[in-house]
Amino acid sequence: MNYCIRLVCLLTASIMATHALSQDMSGWSDKTVCRLVKNNGGQKHIDEATRRGLSCKAPIKPYASTLTGSNGWEKVPIPDYVDKKTKSPWNIHDNFEDGRLRFNYINNGKNISNSPGIKPYKFKQDPDGNTYLEITVKHKWNTCCHGASFNSAQSGKREFYSERAEIYPVPSPAREKIIWYGFKVRLPKDFIHINDRVMFSQFFNGFKGMKKGPLFKLSYYDKGKRLLIGGDTGGVAHSDLDSGEKRKYGIQLDYYLRDKKRSRAVPKYKYVSGLLTFDATPLGEWTTYKVGIYNTKKDRGFVKVYKDNDLVFDYKGATFDWIGSYTESLIRIGLYRNSDPSGKGYPDQVMHYDDFTIVSDKQTLDKYLN
Numbered sequence: 001m002n003y004c005i006r007l008v009c010l011l012t013a014s015i016m017a018t019h020a021l022s023q024d025m026s027g028w029s030d031k032t033v034c035r036l037v038k039n040n041g042g043q044k045h046i047d048e049a050t051r052r053g054l055s056c057k058a059p060i061k062p063y064a065s066t067l068t069g070s071n072g073w074e075k076v077p078i079p080d081y082v083d084k085k086t087k088s089p090w091n092i093h094d095n096f097e098d099g100r101l102r103f104n105y106i107n108n109g110k111n112i113s114n115s116p117g118i119k120p121y122k123f124k125q126d127p128d129g130n131t132y133l134e135i136t137v138k139h140k141w142n143t144c145c146h147g148a149s150f151n152s153a154q155s156g157k158r159e160f161y162s163e164r165a166e167i168y169p170v171p172s173p174a175r176e177k178i179i180w181y182g183f184k185v186r187l188p189k190d191f192i193h194i195n196d197r198v199m200f201s202q203f204f205n206g207f208k209g210m211k212k213g214p215l216f217k218l219s220y221y222d223k224g225k226r227l228l229i230g231g232d233t234g235g236v237a238h239s240d241l242d243s244g245e246k247r248k249y250g251i252q253l254d255y256y257l258r259d260k261k262r263s264r265a266v267p268k269y270k271y272v273s274g275l276l277t278f279d280a281t282p283l284g285e286w287t288t289y290k291v292g293i294y295n296t297k298k299d300r301g302f303v304k305v306y307k308d309n310d311l312v313f314d315y316k317g318a319t320f321d322w323i324g325s326y327t328e329s330l331i332r333i334g335l336y337r338n339s340d341p342s343g344k345g346y347p348d349q350v351m352h353y354d355d356f357t358i359v360s361d362k363q364t365l366d367k368y369l370n
């Protein structure tokens, strides 16, 4: 009883406080809001500035993106037991606590147009004081690369572009290297899944004229009902994907949502093991992904994916079996999706990321992400 009354009081107080706050701020001038944002007045002022569309709204200072070839922030020392020949080209950790974006982000370029610049990347705080990176993708942001796929339900071709918002460290050659990377990710409570592809992290081997996908990607499909883990381990880099190549080089596991659990389907291509089922992460809760990649033509290569320390994807074999002219590899977090083929546009999608870490061994990754 006592508890109930207290709870009601608390709720009432918090509703009143929120109401009073928004009422107060609506009366403030843009100049005042901006001054408070610049004086580090806190999240509520940033949100208010964003709501008003003020140019003072982004208190984030990118600088690493201009330091080509430099990965020099929060450098993680490489332990002595790591073989230096296979060490990761990136050894970094970022918990985003100082609210500075040190990564590259997708911008206008050779293939990308209609870039919103740094706008999709915002630092936010949880009530416990933790700072995380909020990434948003909107219709037509960073559009690239016209594509089409056959859709039997509509008995015709679906035409789309890609649209995205991703961050990444400076790309680097990573052939014959072992890379362990990970991050925390949260889909906010009001997240809207779409009936299309939404990728939210990738490891990509780049080639001249590359027409194939990443070695590893994490994607939602079918309104979030399908979680796809996997990618392509080889083929002819500069020619279009055909089904024979996919069978030979594809690694993929699909986990389907049933009764708040995700259940694994039979692997489509090469043999990959994983879990039969695991609990689906509800909206509003963090989950941690750890990804281990031995990027090699040799049989001892691997791609391993841990979700909250459960091994949900385990592939052993060649991971770099390409014909083509290799350039460099990249690791990205953030959203990448197909545009709405009807042209109307899918709703905005927002994901939260934290503790983006790339190192050379699992033990070190565990230190940062456990």
Ligand SMILES: [Ca+2]
Binding pocket: 095, 096, 097, 130, 131, 132, 354, 355
């Ligand atoms: Ca953090």
